[in-house]
Amino acid sequence: MIMVFLVIYIAINLYIGWNLHIFVSYAIPEIPSLMCWIFFWLISLSYFIGRISVFRGPVGRLLKVIGSYYFAVFEFAIILLPIADVVCWILMQAGQQAFYAIPITGSAIILLLVIFLLRGSWNAWSPVTRTYKIDIAKSASPSSQMRIAIASDLHLGNLVGNRHLRKLVNRINDMKPDLILLPGDIIDDDIEPFLRNQMSQVMRELSAPHGIYAVLGNHEYYGGHIEEYVKQMNDIGIRVLRDEAVSIANVVYLVGRKDKTAEHSDPNGRLNVVSLLKDLDLSHPVIMMDHQPTQFDLAQAAGVDVLLSGHTHRGQFAPNHWITKRMFELDWGYMRKGSLHVIVSSGYGTWGPPIRIASRSEIIELIIHFQSPDASNTLK
Numbered sequence: 001m002i003m004v005f006l007v008i009y010i011a012i013n014l015y016i017g018w019n020l021h022i023f024v025s026y027a028i029p030e031i032p033s034l035m036c037w038i039f040f041w042l043i044s045l046s047y048f049i050g051r052i053s054v055f056r057g058p059v060g061r062l063l064k065v066i067g068s069y070y071f072a073v074f075e076f077a078i079i080l081l082p083i084a085d086v087v088c089w090i091l092m093q094a095g096q097q098a099f100y101a102i103p104i105t106g107s108a109i110i111l112l113l114v115i116f117l118l119r120g121s122w123n124a125w126s127p128v129t130r131t132y133k134i135d136i137a138k139s140a141s142p143s144s145q146m147r148i149a150i151a152s153d154l155h156l157g158n159l160v161g162n163r164h165l166r167k168l169v170n171r172i173n174d175m176k177p178d179l180i181l182l183p184g185d186i187i188d189d190d191i192e193p194f195l196r197n198q199m200s201q202v203m204r205e206l207s208a209p210h211g212i213y214a215v216l217g218n219h220e221y222y223g224g225h226i227e228e229y230v231k232q233m234n235d236i237g238i239r240v241l242r243d244e245a246v247s248i249a250n251v252v253y254l255v256g257r258k259d260k261t262a263e264h265s266d267p268n269g270r271l272n273v274v275s276l277l278k279d280l281d282l283s284h285p286v287i288m289m290d291h292q293p294t295q296f297d298l299a300q301a302a303g304v305d306v307l308l309s310g311h312t313h314r315g316q317f318a319p320n321h322w323i324t325k326r327m328f329e330l331d332w333g334y335m336r337k338g339s340l341h342v343i344v345s346s347g348y349g350t351w352g353p354p355i356r357i358a359s360r361s362e363i364i365e366l367i368i369h370f371q372s373p374d375a376s377n378t379l380k
Helices: 002-027 033-044 046-050 060-095 098-125 160-177 192-196 199-203 218-223 228-236 275-276 296-300 320-325
Strands: 126-136 145-150 180-181 212-215 238-241 246-249 252-256 288-289 307-308 335-339 339-342 364-370
Touching: 002 033, 002 060, 002 098, 033 046, 033 060, 046 060, 060 098, 126 339, 145 160, 160 199, 160 364, 180 275, 192 199, 192 228, 192 320, 199 228, 212 288, 218 228, 228 238, 238 246, 238 252, 246 275, 275 288, 275 296, 296 339, 307 364
Parallel strands: 126 364, 145 180, 180 212, 212 238, 252 288, 288 307, 307 339
Antiparallel strands: 145 364, 246 252, 335 339
16 A cells, blocks of 8 residues: 555656656756656655654654645646646647747646645644533532633644744633643654654643543654653643543543544453443533544434544645545534534644645634533533
């Protein structure tokens, strides 16, 4: 499967590189053809080169960062270059000389790429706070309201670092939430950048009277450092729920599922929703975190009141959101399914390129109103 992917990736890059070579040969003929191709392949394969053990360290990290940005260029080029080739052909058929047509269309594509990258970068590094207010027809006496801060898919690593994390901590603490929830993919595969940059010391500053809880995402499994990650979280007061349910202030139940990846990557698998809820008093509100937004019907039937997920990034950049919209029953936003409230976040960080088009980096403020005998008593 990996070989098939690499063959397709190289084939598409041959098409992109050919277009770049043609553009450079007309626009900047002084640059030797061989130099153009060497530069192109170094950039297009930099992410994979950076993962080779011999390049571990600053050089490898730099190559992976360059390669991550190239992934965005790669996808935009797939969309834009065929259009540019057709436009260029039409111009030449209309009598325009290649000497003019190729540099003009090539420059237009480069300009569009720059615009997309700049706008996408701004979307990725400028988070928004989205507020959802919901009502649950269950008593949570003596409380009638709970404010929850939610941030999924931080992807802390070589690209998303302490600066972006610091912004998250400040935004959430300013919100003064009763509870903080992190529905998976806190680290971006490898735990090494998280440790090296002491990101846990920044996360330690998160504060909520009823605690901070997280669940595992697929990228925690991909990195293979789950026990070390869980230990790091425990050391700073963040509890990672792995198919567990806890009572929050004797008001609500919080259920945390292992990620769906555990079904084939964890020797213990993961429990189904019914098993997770079997010992709970379902007359109390039940909030569940499950990183990947699936099995809404099962959660609703089992008695879950609020389901919180991430994972999709809403495709992260267009037109991927058209794909995620068809892959998931809900790929972003809010859905009411019977008595179940579902919220799927587009995530706070990014995977691969820190680029977002048609999505934003977000923090969620969830305000839950309970059916309470005394509405004047709140957690505030």
